[in-house]
Every structure is written in structure tokens, then in C-alpha cells.
Amino acid sequence: MDNVTTEIDYSASSRRLGLVYGLLTGIAMVVFSLVLYFTHVSMDSWLNYMVLVIFVLGVVAFCIAYGRSQHQNVSFGMVFKAGFRMVAFTTLIMLAWAVLAIFVFPEMKEQSLEATRQLAIAQKMPHQLL
Numbered sequence: 001m002d003n004v005t006t007e008i009d010y011s012a013s014s015r016r017l018g019l020v021y022g023l024l025t026g027i028a029m030v031v032f033s034l035v036l037y038f039t040h041v042s043m044d045s046w047l048n049y050m051v052l053v054i055f056v057l058g059v060v061a062f063c064i065a066y067g068r069s070q071h072q073n074v075s076f077g078m079v080f081k082a083g084f085r086m087v088a089f090t091t092l093i094m095l096a097w098a099v100l101a102i103f104v105f106p107e108m109k110e111q112s113l114e115a116t117r118q119l120a121i122a123q124k125m126p127h128q129l130l
Contacts, residue, residue, distance in 0.1 A: 014082045017069055018062065022089025025058030029090070030097045037108065043115035055090065062086045 029051050041047050066082045067074050102109055 018086040021062035022086045026090040026093025
């Protein structure tokens, strides 16, 4: 009977841990994106990939923290499930940021479309597809 209670406690703590890491990772990604935007870093700069590095580091840090919270008594499936939950929280933060950014910074949308158009022209894409 104690095992059932312990599993429920671990499940609740893993959800809380996933929420915290998901929120922190998402907020860090948004803040870095804002820094890039306000410093006028071009859309095709390699610095834009640093947002993905933050994401990967957040997922790895969460998986390590989750394993420790479970006293290293985890399977791949358990870590994958908890990690998926954390990634879902991060995705919700980034989705909210994307929608908000369109309204707060309408020129960001135009800059992104122009950068995509220039990339298509550089790759000699037919004008009918532009």
C-alpha cells in the first residue's frame, strides 16, 4: 500500500518539477529571443540557434533532476514521459510568446517574411513559389 502512495507522490512531484523546468526553459528562450531582437541580430545569424541550445540544455537538466528526484530508480520510459511533459510546458510558453510577439512587435513578422523571401531568392527558387 505504501508503494502506491509513494508513486502518487513521485508523480505529483515530477509534474511540478516538469512545470518548473518547462517554465524556466521557456522563459529563458523568450528572454534570449528578445535580446536578439533588440540588439538587431539578423534572422540568418548563427546566434538564433542558441535558443535551441537553451532548449536542449533545459531538457537535459530536467532529465537529470528528474532522475535525482526519483533516487535514480527510473526507466527510460519514465524519463521520456516526464521529459515529454516538460517539453509540452516549454512549447506552450513559446507558443504564447509567438502569438504575443505578432501583436506587440508586428514588424517582427514582416522581418521574418522578408528574410525568408531573401533566402528563397538566394536559393534560386522560382518566382511562382514566392
